[in-house]
Amino acid sequence: MHRLKESVPALAVIAAVIALWWGTVLATHSLIFPTPWAVVTGTWELIENGTLWQHISASLMRVGVGFGLAVCVAIPLGLWMGWMHGAYRTLNPLFQILRPISPIAWIPIAILWFGVGDASPIYLIFISSVFPMIVQTTVGVHTIEKRYLRAAENFGVSRRTLFSRVVIPAVLPQVVVGMRIGLGVAWLVVVAAEMIALHSGLGYMIMDSRNAGNRYDLVIAGMIIIGLIGLSLDGVMRLLERMRWVRWRYAP
Amino acid sequence: MRPKIEVREVGKGFVSDRGRLEVIRNVSLSVRDGEFVAIVGPSGCGKTTLLNLIAGFIAPDTGTIFIDGAPHSKPSLRGILISQQGSVFPWLTVRENLMFGLNGHAAGSTLADRYAEIVGLTGFEDSYPHELSGGMLKRAELARALVVKPEILYMDEPFSALDALMSLRMRNELLRILAKERHTVMLVTHDVEEAIHLADRILVLSSRPTRIQAAFDVRFAHPRRLSSAAAQDLRVAILRELGVDHDDPA
Numbered sequence: 001m002h003r004l005k006e007s008v009p010a011l012a013v014i015a016a017v018i019a020l021w022w023g024t025v026l027a028t029h030s031l032i033f034p035t036p037w038a039v040v041t042g043t044w045e046l047i048e049n050g051t052l053w054q055h056i057s058a059s060l061m062r063v064g065v066g067f068g069l070a071v072c073v074a075i076p077l078g079l080w081m082g083w084m085h086g087a088y089r090t091l092n093p094l095f096q097i098l099r100p101i102s103p104i105a106w107i108p109i110a111i112l113w114f115g116v117g118d119a120s121p122i123y124l125i126f127i128s129s130v131f132p133m134i135v136q137t138t139v140g141v142h143t144i145e146k147r148y149l150r151a152a153e154n155f156g157v158s159r160r161t162l163f164s165r166v167v168i169p170a171v172l173p174q175v176v177v178g179m180r181i182g183l184g185v186a187w188l189v190v191v192a193a194e195m196i197a198l199h200s201g202l203g204y205m206i207m208d209s210r211n212a213g214n215r216y217d218l219v220i221a222g223m224i225i226i227g228l229i230g231l232s233l234d235g236v237m238r239l240l241e242r243m244r245w246v247r248w249r250y251a252p
Numbered sequence: 253m254r255p256k257i258e259v260r261e262v263g264k265g266f267v268s269d270r271g272r273l274e275v276i277r278n279v280s281l282s283v284r285d286g287e288f289v290a291i292v293g294p295s296g297c298g299k300t301t302l303l304n305l306i307a308g309f310i311a312p313d314t315g316t317i318f319i320d321g322a323p324h325s326k327p328s329l330r331g332i333l334i335s336q337q338g339s340v341f342p343w344l345t346v347r348e349n350l351m352f353g354l355n356g357h358a359a360g361s362t363l364a365d366r367y368a369e370i371v372g373l374t375g376f377e378d379s380y381p382h383e384l385s386g387g388m389l390k391r392a393e394l395a396r397a398l399v400v401k402p403e404i405l406y407m408d409e410p411f412s413a414l415d416a417l418m419s420l421r422m423r424n425e426l427l428r429i430l431a432k433e434r435h436t437v438m439l440v441t442h443d444v445e446e447a448i449h450l451a452d453r454i455l456v457l458s459s460r461p462t463r464i465q466a467a468f469d470v471r472f473a474h475p476r477r478l479s480s481a482a483a484q485d486l487r488v489a490i491l492r493e494l495g496v497d498h499d500d501p502a
Contacts, residue, residue, distance in 0.1 A: 147335060148339055150327075150333070154327045154328075154329075155352060156329050157352070161355070165341075169344075170343070172343075245343050248380060248381075249342075251342070
């Protein structure tokens with residue numbers, strides 16, 4: 001009941017935006033821009049003919065593979081760079097140059113290297129999500145409080161124990177932050193990548209709906225679905241913050 | 253008799269933006285086995301640096317530190333440091349923290365629970381540090397140090413973050429434990445009363461570059477009455493060494 005009460009202002013803002021949208025479309029007698037109800041019926045149409053699930057699962061598959069690969073590379077690399085000063089000094093300048101390059105700028109290279117299949121968007125997702133995770137993990141290792149490392153040194157634990165029982169748990173909250181950022185970027189990028197030369201996915205669905213008969217009801221339906229899935233993915237990542245070795249960071 | 257700790261002509265400086273800062277100059281001292289030595293001195297004089305040197309966390313520029321007659325340069329289980337900030341791992345439970353230094357000891361869990369009991373943390377073995385009060389956290393830190401049976405306890409203003417009542421309670425707790433378990437203790441504190449309450453000997457450091465300015469034996473038996481005339485006289489003498497007049501309102 002309390003949570004419902006807390007949600008009332010947010011729901012009221014959403015309702016106001018929908019009302020404004022609806023009112024504006026009716027007042028301007030727009031023939032192209034859809035009303036919210038047209039978006040609902042358009043979404044239902046996509047659900048009924050089964051294409052919505054195909055597009056959602058295609059996008060999720062690409063994000064899953066690209067992001068999964070990025071996690072497998074970024075976390076060990078970030079730990080290594082954080083722990084070994086030589087590795088940091090050697091690799092950090094390169095990553096700092098590559099990091100600000102927009103994933104969109106990589107599209108021509110991705111098509112050149114991987115063609116127009118699934119590999120290109122997967123590569124784009126990988127390249128866009130790997131850097132935030134490397135940076136967060138590295139920063140996480142660099143910012144471990146010295147008092148904990150000193151205590152471990154005092155107790156004479158092995159390097160393996162130091163890493164598994166001190167370094168990794170101390171860094172995990174930062175890793176999770178990096179994963180949240182990385183997944184958010186990955187979801188942004190997959191939609192952009194699918195707008196180019198692909199035949200499935202939510203990005204493709206949006207472009208196809210516009211190109212094939214100005215179906216802006218489906219364009220907006222696609223946009224809203226992208227937003228809701230993005231929110232759900234972030235919710236899943238937030239569940240990681242409840243993990244035993246992460247939640248200490250968020251304790252009052 | 254050979255001292256437990258011997259500091260021989262130790263010096264230490266640090267490089268700062270304003271050049272080299274000499275913190276400790278030619279300090280020599282020795283601590284007997286089982287003795288409780290408190291180090292007091294003006295703020296920033298290098299008390300913590302001296303303790304870190306003795307514990308092996310930093311290396312001296314000059315001089316040598318001996319433990320049981322052997323040169324000592326690295327921290328080890330023989331001497332555990334308890335710092336003001338505390339270093340109980342927040343991602344481990346109390347029991348796991350206590351077992352941390354036992355390195356897979358077969359009876360680790362039993363030992364951990366026993367020391368949790370000794371410091372009055374029974375019932376909180378499975379709690380996380382963020383679920384404990386400041387005083388309980390200090391107890392956990394003390395238990396984690398004691399469970400590995402160190403010969404020396406290095407204590408750097410261990411109770412200064414606690415309120416006065418909790419600090420007094422922790423001091424009594426420490427004395428109770430030390431009456432049962434033999435440890436050599438080096439305590440750094442800015443609290444002269446705390447030093448008189450706990451220590452067998454009090455060393456007063458000068459301002460930087462620090463050296464030992466005075467040493468006082470504390471000959472009263474435990475439990476000590478800090479309000480006694482002798483304790484008050486000692487307090488005044490120590491404060492005078494620190495440059496504070498005893499009736500100074502500050």
